[in-house]
Structure formats: C-alpha cells, structure tokens
Amino acid sequence: xxxxxxxIAGISSPNPFWLASAPPTNTGDQIKRAFDAGWGGAVWxxxxxxxxxxxxxxxxxxxxGQKIAGLxxxxxxxxxxxSVNLREITEVKKQYPHHAVIVxxxxxxxxxxxxxxxxxxxxxxxxGLELNFGCPHGMSERGMGAAVGQVPDYTCQITTWVKExxxxxxxxxxxxxxxxxxxxxxxxxxxxxxxxxxxxTINSITGVDLDTFTPRPAVAGKSSHGxxxxxxxxxxxxxxxxxxxxxxxxxxxxxSGIGGISTWRDAAEFLLLGATTVQVCTAVMHYGxxxxxDMIDGLSNYLxxxxxxxxxDLRGKSVERVRDWKELDLNYVVNASIDQDKCIGCxxxxxxxxxxxxxxxxxxxxxxxRTKVHVIEDACVGCNLCSLVCPVQGCITMKQIPTDxxxxxxxxxxxxxxxxxxxxxDKHFH
Amino acid sequence: MSAPSFDEIKRPLPKDExxxxxxxxxxxxxxxxxxxxxxxxxxxxFIKKIATGNLRGSARMILESNILGASCARVCPTExxxxxxxxxxxxxxxxxxxxxxxxxxxxxxxIDAHTPLFAPGAATGRKVAxxxxxxxxxxCAAELGRxxxxxxxxxxxPLAGGLNSYGVADYKMRHETxxxxxxxxxxxxxxxxCNTAVGRDVSLxxxxxxxxxxxxxxxxxGVPPLGLPxxxxxxxxxxxxxxxxxxxxxxxxxxxxxxxVAVIGGGNTAIDGVTQAVxxxxxxxxxxxxxxxxxxxxxxxxxxxxxKDGVDLVLQAQPVAIEGxxxxxxxxxxxxxxxEPGADGRRxxxxxxxxxxxxxxxxxxxxxxxxxxxxxxxxIPGLALxxxxxxxxxxxxxxxxxxVFAGGDCVSGGKEVVNAVxxxxxxxxxxxxxxxxx
Ligand SMILES: Cc1cc2nc3c(=O)[nH]c(=O)nc-3n(C[C@H](O)[C@H](O)[C@H](O)COP(=O)(O)OP(=O)(O)OC[C@H]3O[C@@H](n4cnc5c(N)ncnc54)[C@H](O)[C@@H]3O)c2cc1C
Ligand SMILES: Cc1cc2nc3c(=O)[nH]c(=O)nc-3n(C[C@H](O)[C@H](O)[C@H](O)COP(=O)(O)O)c2cc1C
Ligand code: SF4
Ligand code: SF4
Ligand code: SF4
Numbered sequence: 001x002x003x004x005x006x007x008i009a010g011i012s013s014p015n016p017f018w019l020a021s022a023p024p025t026n027t028g029d030q031i032k033r034a035f036d037a038g039w040g041g042a043v044w045x046x047x048x049x050x051x052x053x054x055x056x057x058x059x060x061x062x063x064x065g066q067k068i069a070g071l072x073x074x075x076x077x078x079x080x081x082x083s084v085n086l087r088e089i090t091e092v093k094k095q096y097p098h099h100a101v102i103v104x105x106x107x108x109x110x111x112x113x114x115x116x117x118x119x120x121x122x123x124x125x126x127x128g129l130e131l132n133f134g135c136p137h138g139m140s141e142r143g144m145g146a147a148v149g150q151v152p153d154y155t156c157q158i159t160t161w162v163k164e165x166x167x168x169x170x171x172x173x174x175x176x177x178x179x180x181x182x183x184x185x186x187x188x189x190x191x192x193x194x195x196x197x198x199x200x201t202i203n204s205i206t207g208v209d210l211d212t213f214t215p216r217p218a219v220a221g222k223s224s225h226g227x228x229x230x231x232x233x234x235x236x237x238x239x240x241x242x243x244x245x246x247x248x249x250x251x252x253x254x255x256s257g258i259g260g261i262s263t264w265r266d267a268a269e270f271l272l273l274g275a276t277t278v279q280v281c282t283a284v285m286h287y288g289x290x291x292x293x294d295m296i297d298g299l300s301n302y303l304x305x306x307x308x309x310x311x312x313d314l315r316g317k318s319v320e321r322v323r324d325w326k327e328l329d330l331n332y333v334v335n336a337s338i339d340q341d342k343c344i345g346c347x348x349x350x351x352x353x354x355x356x357x358x359x360x361x362x363x364x365x366x367x368x369x370r371t372k373v374h375v376i377e378d379a380c381v382g383c384n385l386c387s388l389v390c391p392v393q394g395c396i397t398m399k400q401i402p403t404d405x406x407x408x409x410x411x412x413x414x415x416x417x418x419x420x421x422x423x424x425x426d427k428h429f430h
Numbered sequence: 431m432s433a434p435s436f437d438e439i440k441r442p443l444p445k446d447e448x449x450x451x452x453x454x455x456x457x458x459x460x461x462x463x464x465x466x467x468x469x470x471x472x473x474x475x476f477i478k479k480i481a482t483g484n485l486r487g488s489a490r491m492i493l494e495s496n497i498l499g500a501s502c503a504r505v506c507p508t509e510x511x512x513x514x515x516x517x518x519x520x521x522x523x524x525x526x527x528x529x530x531x532x533x534x535x536x537x538x539x540x541i542d543a544h545t546p547l548f549a550p551g552a553a554t555g556r557k558v559a560x561x562x563x564x565x566x567x568x569x570c571a572a573e574l575g576r577x578x579x580x581x582x583x584x585x586x587x588p589l590a591g592g593l594n595s596y597g598v599a600d601y602k603m604r605h606e607t608x609x610x611x612x613x614x615x616x617x618x619x620x621x622x623x624c625n626t627a628v629g630r631d632v633s634l635x636x637x638x639x640x641x642x643x644x645x646x647x648x649x650x651x652g653v654p655p656l657g658l659p660x661x662x663x664x665x666x667x668x669x670x671x672x673x674x675x676x677x678x679x680x681x682x683x684x685x686x687x688x689x690x691v692a693v694i695g696g697g698n699t700a701i702d703g704v705t706q707a708v709x710x711x712x713x714x715x716x717x718x719x720x721x722x723x724x725x726x727x728x729x730x731x732x733x734x735x736x737x738k739d740g741v742d743l744v745l746q747a748q749p750v751a752i753e754g755x756x757x758x759x760x761x762x763x764x765x766x767x768x769x770e771p772g773a774d775g776r777r778x779x780x781x782x783x784x785x786x787x788x789x790x791x792x793x794x795x796x797x798x799x800x801x802x803x804x805x806x807x808x809x810i811p812g813l814a815l816x817x818x819x820x821x822x823x824x825x826x827x828x829x830x831x832x833x834v835f836a837g838g839d840c841v842s843g844g845k846e847v848v849n850a851v852x853x854x855x856x857x858x859x860x861x862x863x864x865x866x867x868x
Contacts, residue, residue, distance in 0.1 A: 064453035064481065344520035347459025363459065369515065371460050391456055392521060 002303035003310045004040075004296065008276040009169040009194035009254040011128040013100040015040035016267065016299075016311055017292050020258050020279035021104035021130060021173070024289070026078065028088030032095065037289035038296055041100030043197075043279060044089060046077035046132045047117065048106040048144070053079050059206040059216035061232060070232030071282045072206040074217060074224050076138045077106055086124040093125035100277075101125065102171065105162075106132040106144050109154065114161045128168045131159065131193075133184075134175035134200025136227045146200070149175035152187035159191025169194040171256060174240075176202050176233075181240040182247045195254030196244065197279065199237045201227025230282035234260030238273055242322045245274025252316075262291070264298030271311060272318035326410040331421040333401040334382035336360070336375045342395040345370030349386035349396060357385045358424070381424050434739055436600050436681065436709050440504065440530060448534040452481040455526045458517055463528060466515035468852040469496035473512055473528055480535055488535035490547050497572040497618070497855075498565055500540040500611050501594055502848045503533035504603040507698075509731045511848070540614045541607060550619035551578030556865045559584060559641040561628045564592020565847045566647035566838025568615055569854030570861075575619035577862050583620060584637075586627035592649050593839075594847050596674040599702045601709065605677040629806055638811075638833070643861045646810065646821065646829070646836040647854060650800035650844055656694070660752030669693060669703040669797040676706060687711035692761045692789050694718050694749055695797030696726035701736050703797045708739045716789055718744045720766055725777055744789065748781055752794055760788040800844060810834060818843055826860030827853060835861055 004015040018041035019025050019034055031042045053076055061070035078085060093101050103121040107113040121129060133155055135145030148154045155172065162170055172188035174181060176199040185196050203225050208215045215223035237259025244250050257275030261267055262283035270278045283291055308314055338349070350363035350373050360379035366372040375386075387396040405421035412418025443451065455477040463473040471492050479488035492499040508514070508529040516525030539545040556579045560567040563585030571581035589595055595608040616622060628634055637644050653668045655661050676684045691712045693703035696719035707715045717736060719726060722745050726733060737743070746766045753760035765785035769778040802819030812831030814822045820843045821836040823829050829836050837853025839845065 065450040344517040345458075345462070346456045346517045347461075348456060351459045365460060369462050369465060370517070371458070371462075 002300050002308060004300060006276050006311050008256060009128070009171065011100050011102065011169050013040040013277060014098060015296055016271065016277040017295050018042060018100065018256065018277050018279045019284060020281040021046050021132065022281040024281065024284045026080070028092045031092050034289045035096045035099050038292040039289065041102060041277065043102040043104050043130050044085065046104040046106050046135070047082060047085055047121065048077045049108065051076040051079055054219045056217045056219050059226070061206050068230055068282065068286050070206070070228055071230040071285065072204045072226040072228050073201070074137050074226040077132070077135065082120070086120055089121070089124040089126060100127050102128040102130050104130045104132050104173070106135065106139060109143055109148065109158060111161045114158060115165045118162055118165050122166065122168055126168055128171060129162065129166060130171045130173050130197055131162060132173050134173045136175060136177050136201055136203045137225060146175040146177050149184055150178055152183045155184055156187040156191035159188055159193050163192035171195045171197045173200055174198040175200050176236060176240055181243050182250070185244040185247065185250050189250055189253060195256060197256035197258055198240055199233065199259045201229045202233055202236065204228035229259065231260045231262055234266060238269060241270060241275060242273045242319065245316060245319045246322055264295045264302065267295060267299060268302060268314065271314045272316070274316045274319050276311070276315060328409060329407050330410065330413060331403055331405045331408045333403050333421055334398040335377055335380045335401055336382065336386050337397050337399040338373060338375060339395050339397070342392050343373065344392055345372060346391060347371035347373065348389045348391065349373055352385050352389045357383055361386060379424050433711050434709055439601050442537065443527070443530045443534045448480060448531060451527050451531060452477045456517065462515040462517060463512040466511045468848045469855065471495040471499065476535055477526065477531055480531055485535055485538060489539045492532055492536055493540070493547060496848065496851050497569050497615060498594070498611065498847060498851050499532055500536040501603060501608060502851065503529050503536060505594070505598045506848050507729055507846060510729055541610050544614045544617055546617055548576055548618050550575050554578040554865065556580065556642045557582065558643045558645060558861055559637040560645040560647060561637070562592065562647040562649055563587070563590030563622055563624065564647055564649050564838060565594050565850035566854040567645060568612065568620065569851040570645045570647065570837065570858045571620040572615050572618050573855050573858030574861060577858070579862070579865060581620050583622040584626045584628050584632060585622060585624045588624055590622045590624060596677060597670060599706060600677050629809065634809060642833070642865055644834045645857055645861065646807070646834060646840060647838045648803050648806060649839040651803050652800060653796045653798060654801045656749065656796060656798060658749055658752055660754060660758070663752055663754045663758045664756060665758035665792055666752055666794045667796070669699060669795040670800070672795055673702060673706065676710060681710065685711050686793065688713050689793055690714040690791045691793040691795065692716040692718050692791045693795045693797050695799070696721065696728060697797065697799070698728045698732050700797035701728045701732040703795045704736050704741045705739050708741060714742065716742045716744045716791070718747050718749060718761065718763060720746065720748050721777060721779055722746055722768060746779070750786065753788060758791060758794050760790050761794055762786060762788045803840060807840065826863070827857030828860050833864070
C-alpha cells in the first residue's frame with residue numbers, strides 16, 4: 001500500500017488531506033471528529049480581531065438539479081473568542097500529536113498585531129501558520145484579507161513581519177481575485193513564506209431572487225458580494241496552481257492546493273500540478289467529514305495501480321506538460337469517431353456541431369426512427385465538442401490521424417521552421 | 431393479502447422529483463419521443479421549460495398540441511408511446527417519466543385551477559356541429575374554437591368525455607378529473623349540449639343543413655352478447671357498464687366483496703375489468719381468453735399489472751355456456767389448441783373435445799370487443815364504412831360527404847385517447863380549410 005504521509009514546508013501530516021480554514025474547522029470538537037474520520041490536517045478557522053457575522057450568509061449555484069455546484073459565502077473570520085480557540089488548539093494538539101494543526105491568522109496591517117497573534121497561535125501548539133490574505137468580502141473593506149493579497153508589496157511586508165517572530169512554518173493563503181497569481185506567490189516567498197496555499201474564494205454574486213429582486217444571500221432585502229468556492233472553481237484553482245508550479249521564480253516551492261476538491265480524483269489532479277497537500281471546505285460542508293475515507297482509499301489504490309510508492313512520486317508530474325499555447329503542436333490531427341454500436345441516436349452531437357462548431361456531423365432518420373449520425377471527416381476540425389456533449393460513455397472518441405507533416409508549433413510556423421499539415425478550412429473556405 | 435386500492439398507480443411528481451427528472455432529459459434532436467406521440471407534443475421542449483421553471487409555457491406547449499394533455503398524462507400507455515421511444519432505454523437507463531412530467535406541467539392550469547391559456551380566435555361566423563362528446567370531438571371543437579369557429583358538441587350521455595370520463599380505469603384517472611378537464615376545455619370556447627342524442631333529440635338532417643360542417647366522433651358501442659346459453663342470467667354484464675358504474679358511484683355501493691368474477695376477453699378492456707374487480711374486493715378473479723398469453727392483444731405492462739394483482743389467467747379457454755338458474759353460478763369453458771397464424775396474422779385455434787371445465791363464479795363480464803355504430807353511421811349520406819365497420823376518411827379526416835368529417839374510435843376501430851385527440855385536431859384543420867375555402 002502506498003505511503004500517503006507528506007511533509008510540506010516542515011509540517012508533517014499522515015496524509016495530504018486537510019480541512020481548509022472554514023466552518024468545518026470552527027471548533028476543536030469538529031476537528032477532533034474530522035481527525036477521527038481520517039483527515040490528516042486542519043487549518044483552523046481564521047483567528048483575528050473580534051467580528052460579528054450576518055445571520056444569512058451562504059448561497060449556492062445549483063446546476064440542473066445538482067445541488068451546490070458552487071457555494072458563496074459572506075461569512076467573516078471566526079466569531080468565537082480568541083481565548084476559547086487557543087485553548088481548544090492546545091487540547092486538539094495534545095490529543096492528536098501526529099496530525100497537522102495549522103492556524104489561520106488575519107489581523108490588521110500592524111506589525112505588533114501580527115507579532116502578538118503569531119506568538120499566541122504558536123504558544124497554543126500550532127504546527128504551522130497560514131496567513132489569510134484572501135478573504136474577499138467584509139474583511140477586505142477593513143484593509144485585511146484580499147486587500148492585502150491583492151497588493152504584492154503588502155503581502156511581502158506582512159509575511160516579513162510574521163517571519164520575524166514565527167518559529168513554525170508559514171504558509172501564505174492567496175486570493176484568486178487578482179490578474180496574475182504569480183506576482184502574489186513571488187511576493188509571499190520574497191517575504192520569507194515557507195509555502196503558499198491557494199485558492200481562497202472568488203468574488204461572486206450567485207444570483208438574484210426573481211420575486212424580491214434581492215441578490216442571494218438575502219440579508220434584510222440587501223446582499224453583498226461574497227466568496228465563491230466548491231466544484232465550480234476547481235478549474236480556476238488548478239490553473240493558478242499550475243502557474244505558480246511552473247513559474248521559474250517559485251517552481252518546486254511547497255504548495256497546499258485548494259478549490260473545489262471533492263474526491264480523490266480532484267486531489268490527484270492538484271498533486272499532479274504541484275500541490276503537496278490539498279484542502280477541502282465545500283465538499284465537507286455538503287457531505288461531512290466522512291468523505292475523507294474514500295479520498296484516502298481511492299488515492300491509495302490509484303497510487304498502487306500506477307506502481308507509485310508515495311505522494312512524491314505523483315507530485316508535480318503534470319507541471320511540465322502545461323505549456324504556452326505557442327509551443328503546442330499544430331499538426332496533431334484528431335477527428336471525432338462515433339461508435340455506432342454505442343450510439344443511442346439522441347442527436348446531441350449533431351446539434352452541437354451543426355449550430356455550435358463546424359457542421360461536421362450529418363444526421364439522418366434511420367429506419368428504426370432513431371437519428372443516425374456520422375462524422376464528415378474532411379470537415380471535422382477535431383475540436384472535441386461532440387465528444388463533450390455525447391451522453392454515452394466512450395461513444396465518441398477523438399482518433400489521431402497520422403500526418404507526415406511532423407511537429408509544427410506556432411513559433412515554428414511563424415519563424416518558418418515548420419510546415420503546417422493541411423486543415424479542413426483549406427477545403428471548405430474559399 | 432389486502433386488495434390493492436383505487437389510488438392512482440402513477441402518483442403525481444413532487445416538485446423536486448420533477449426538476450431532477452426534467453434535467454435528466456437529454457433534449458434530443460429530432461426526438462423520437464415526440465414522434466412516438468400521436469399528437470406530436472414537443473416533449474424535450476416542454477420538459478426543458480419545466481427545468482427552467484417556466485411552467486405556464488410548458489403547459490401551453492403541451493396543450494397546443496394536445497388539448498387533453500392532462501388526461502393523456504394519466505391514461506396514455508406511455509410505455510408503448512413516448513417513453514417506449516425514449517433513447518435512454520438504449521442506454522439501459524429508465525426512460526424519462528414523460529407522462530408524469532406532463533401532468534406536473536398541466537395540472538396546475540387545467541385541473542387544479544382553470545387558467546385560460548388560449549383565447550378563442552376572432553369570430554368567423556361559421557358553425558360546426560360535433561356529434562359525440564368524447565376526446566375526438568372535444569379536441570376538434572377546441573381547435574375550431576381557437577380558429578374562431580363556433581363549435582357545438584352534441585352528447586347523448588348526461589356528461590361529456592366519452593370513454594375518457596366513463597371508461598378509463600379509475601386508478602389511472604377518476605371520473606371527476608376528466609370532468610374538470612372538460613370544464614377547462616369549455617372555457618376555451620367550446621359549447622357542449624349533454625343529454626342530446628343526435629338521431630333522437632336532434633335530427634341528423636337539421637345538423638347537416640344548419641351547420642357549415644359536421645364532425646362525427648361517436649366512438650364505438652357496447653360489448654355485444656356472445657350468444658352463449660345462459661347469457662340472460664343476472665350477474666352477466668357488459669364490462670363497460672360495470673366500469674361506468676364503478677366510476678360514477680361510491681365504491682361501497684358497487685363492492686364485489688366475497689364475489690368470484692370472470693372477465694371474458696384478452697384486450698386492455700378485459701384487463702381493466704379484472705384489475706378493477708380485484709380493487710372492488712372480489713374474492714377470486716379470472717380472465718378467460720381463447721388464445722395464449724402471447725396472443726393477448728393487451729399491452730404487456732397491462733397484463734403484468736393483472737398478474738401482480740393476483741388475477742387468474744385462464745388461457746386457451748373458450749366459454750361455451752353460462753350456468754345458473756336465475757343468477758349466474760358458473761362459466762363453462764372448453765380448452766383450445768392453437769394452430770398456425772391465419773391470414774390476419776393471428777393464430778387459429780380449435781377446441782379440444784372432452785376438455786370442458788366450469789369456473790364457479792358469481793359475475794361474468796363481457797370484454798370481448800365493442801361493436802361499431804353501423805346503424806347510426808350508415809344514416810349519414812355519402813359516408814362510407816370499411817368492412818370492419820370503420821368510417822373511411824381521407825388525410826384531412828373528411829368522409830365521403832364533403833361537409834362531414836370524422837375521427838376517434840369510430841374511424842380507428844378503437845385506439846387510445848391520444849389517437850382520438852390527434853384525429854380530432856386533424857379534422858379541425860381540415861374543417862378550417864374547408865370553411866376558409868368557401
Ligand atoms: C374500458 C376502456 C378503457 C380504456 N382505457 C384507456 C386508457 O387507459 N388510455 C387510453 O388512452 N385510452 C383508453 N381507452 C380508449 C379510449 O377511451 C378511446 O379510444 C377514446 O375515448 C375514443 O374517443 P372517441 O371520442 O372516439 O369516442 P368515445 O370516447 O367513445 O366518445 C364517443 C361519445 O359519443 C357519444 N355518442 C355516441 N353516439 C352519439 C349520438 N348519436 N349522439 C350524441 N352522442 C353520441 C357517446 O355517448 C360518447 O360519449 C379505453 C377504452 C375502454 C373501452
Ligand atoms: C463559509 C466559508 C467560510 C470561509 N471562511 C474562511 C476563513 O475564515 N478563512 C480562510 O482562509 N478561508 C475561508 N474560506 C475559504 C476556504 O477555506 C477555501 O479556501 C475555499 O472555500 C475553497 O475551497 P473549497 O472549494 O473546497 O470550498 C471560507 C469558505 C467558506 C465556504
Ligand atoms: S470534433 Fe468538433 S468539428 Fe469534429 S465532429 Fe466533433 S464537434 Fe464537429
Ligand atoms: S451524442 Fe453520442 S449518443 Fe447521441 S447521437 Fe451523437 S454519438 Fe450518438
Ligand atoms: S427521447 Fe427521452 S431523453 Fe430524448 S428528448 Fe425524448 S424524453 Fe428526452
């Protein structure tokens with residue numbers, strides 16, 4: 001069985017599955033139950049100045065009957081007294097010495113304030129710290145959270161203050177509400193961070209009630225933009241993770257991946273793109289701590305199947321495959337291929353290609369009354385769309401068509417060092 | 431085992447389930463479900479509207495194609511029609527629950543409330559008489575009304591709806607539900623005159639002279655006697671009378687508790703007879719059919735329902751006499767042997783000498799096929815019948831008499847409500863073209 005133990009920036013954990021700093025890590029009791037369920041670590045709900053929450057504070061994006069494709073919140077940091085949190089941190093650590101307890105912190109941009117809270121968290125027994133420079137609502141209006149994460153200089157400055165006193169590893173949690181995540185990551189490392197965590201939530205309004213005209217979540221007839229997370233944000237998180245992992249300035253640095261992780265498959269993707277641990281919030285808010293059982297089991301079986309012994313055999317394997325567009329091979333020719341035995345004749349591929357792509361699928365009504373579809377090969381540009389809409393597993397596959405043209409990227413094409421294979425539009429456009 | 435109840439077998443869908451189900455629909459191109467529907471309801475279209483929460487639009491889309499969409503949602507043999515054609519069957523998934531989604535969309539407007547969804551068209555001053563108030567005429571009349579013609583329905587029975595009100599199994603749709611739907615149709619600009627038999631209370635001639643066109647939707651007649659000795663005994667009835675009675679009277683008044691019942695026939699009507707006899711508490715229910723199970727004209731899912739209800743299928747048995755002195759006490763049958771398929775594709779059979787047996791029963795219900803209304807129909811000048819007694823019409827529903835159109839069971843020989851609606855609507859378009867052409 002594969003060894004799932006990890007060490008990220010000096011913090012060791014029995015497995016890479018951590019709870020993100022959020023409602024599931026509000027209390028020591030929850031974290032103990034989570035550890036009992038199998039979670040390897042937990043990032044304590046952010047500690048800081050006393051705050052007051054609105055009552056109504058979450059809203060969701062449902063997709064075609066699937067609940068919570070995305071979750072939005074306007075919740076602030078912990079609303080429990082600091083002393084209670086600190087006492088519970090000590091308790092949890094005493095009971096679970098081998099699990100990772102990371103304490104998330106956010107105070108105003110004052111050196112003393114940061115020094116104080118860092119000492120308090122570490123004295124309580126934290127194995128590491130996570131600086132919350134990501135909360136996009138409420139706290140940011142007060143110059144904290146995303147207001148820090150959005151300005152690389154502030155990120156660097158506060159990280160520096162923290163590192164002046166910290167005895168444990170420091171992770172900086174980044175906000176995705178920026179234009180290029182690499183600048184934020186570089187600033188964190190420049191300030192001395194031992195690692196980064198990403199992503200925090202994305203600015204969002206999930207919808208508007210069509211009867212009351214109030215956006216969600218409604219707070220006495222008003223609303224405020226919140227932070228978006230859950231399955232919907234995974235692609236955004238993966239991209240930002242890959243950008244940092246591939247950036248020469250930060251390549252190889254410890255990263256804790258966050259954003260839309262619900263299963264071991266999601267987790268494996270984060271690991272492949274360079275994360276060492278993953279953090280989960282929404283999936284636990286939806287289904288509870290128990291989901292970690294299959295995350296551990298599934299990842300471990302997957303590693304076994306791949307003949308891998310540890311997380312590190314997997315970590316970062318896909319990073320070098322993320323390239324600039326200009327490097328991609330323009331002569332990699334694929335065509336849609338339909339398995340007629342599997343096809344149920346729904347015609348979705350026909351509609352999609354005809355209206356939304358390249359008019360490369362023909363449809364006729366067969367004798368049995370079903371729609372019979374076929375690919376018009378010299379019109380197919382291999383865009384994948386039909387295979388994405390087809391409801392039947394494995395029915396449309398994208399088959400590579402060998403060409404004798406050899407590799408040709410945009411760079412090669414524009415510098416005259418490559419030769420493009422013929423393309424469908426050469427025949428169809430005049 | 432306690433008897434199954436008359437509760438609806440197809441329960442209405444709660445909102446959450448309806449949305450989940452609606453979202454399961456693939457939204458097929460040239461959807462086979464839509465083509466399998468005789469009224470060509472845009473199934474993916476109305477289901478998508480349910481998914482987006484546009485229930486009014488969904489109901490309109492259904493009812494524009496099929497004015498009796500609320501009935502059809504309950505009584506259509508969807509297994510054989512839209513749901514049977516759903517591509518998800520090929521994926522070995524459950525097909526989309528189209529019937530119940532259709533009910534979900536239409537009930538709020540048609541049954542629960544009477545929301546006017548269609549305004550009558552600008553009056554053309556043309557008048558059409560419709561003979562019979564069943565599904566065919568109602569569909570025809572509603573379409574004519576939408577096109578601005580005055581449509582007046584003449585119905586012999588005290589209430590309209592034909593077999594949709596008096597015939598369909600009570601566990602599919604109650605009498606009252608059918609009536610509520612009719613009240614909604616009336617609101618769309620259809621006038622119905624009940625207790626008015628054409629040929630008795632009003633003359634056929636007067637209709638042919640006073641109206642610009644006539645639609646004939648008289649359906650079929652009763653189940654005629656089989657010509658068996660003892661058929662006059664009390665306890666022997668036409669299954670249609672039995673069903674009409676149980677649908678319109680309190681169930682306690684028509685209880686069959688402790689009774690043994692035999693229903694003669696192998697079609698869907700025979701199934702409705704046995705399944706409802708079971709629900710009325712009968713102690714023992716037999717279905718007696720001349721050929722084998724494979725030859726039964728009833729749909730497989732209907733036969734399955736009878737089997738689940740514990741009905742005794744007495745197959746390859748030909749009734750030869752009804753026993754009893756004043757009241758029936760038994761049904762004597764003889765065993766049959768099946769031969770090769772004949773010219774009509776059905777297997778011939780012969781009786782097996784010496785194989786007679788008697789089922790001890792208190793009630794015998796004839797469900798061996800409805801007769802045609804040849805007498806009435808042959809009184810309509812120019813209208814021709816085929817050998818089976820069915821009215822001959824062209825593609826537009828027009829009979830041999832240029833101002834007389836026909837549709838429904840009297841043309842098809844007996845199909846489903848949805849076919850009658852399709853016929854009625856088609857004839858309305860034919861009539862509209864005729865009236866506009868004049
Ligand atoms: C027992 C039974 C169960 C059925 N169950 C189903 C089912 O579950 N699902 C389904 O889809 N279909 C079912 N059907 C079939 C369906 O009911 C018929 O196909 C449909 O009702 C035919 O409609 P119609 O308008 O042609 O005729 P009908 O419904 O028969 O209506 C004809 C009307 O014309 C009236 N009429 C006749 N002569 C005159 C006259 N001279 N003057 C005035 N009025 C007259 C009659 O009183 C009757 O009301 C069932 C049929 C039967 C017999
Ligand atoms: C209700 C709620 C409250 C949150 N509170 C915090 C917080 O206090 N501190 C923090 O760093 N992140 C907070 N987050 C962000 C999560 O830790 C996490 O970064 C984000 O939800 C993405 O992960 P997910 O897609 O698994 O939910 C919160 C998220 C939610 C939904
Ligand atoms: S791959 Fe794209 S272009 Fe080719 S058939 Fe599919 S949808 Fe059409
Ligand atoms: S989408 Fe798939 S199943 Fe549907 S018609 Fe196309 S190939 Fe067949
Ligand atoms: S065939 Fe089935 S999946 Fe396709 S549109 Fe009809 S109901 Fe929906």
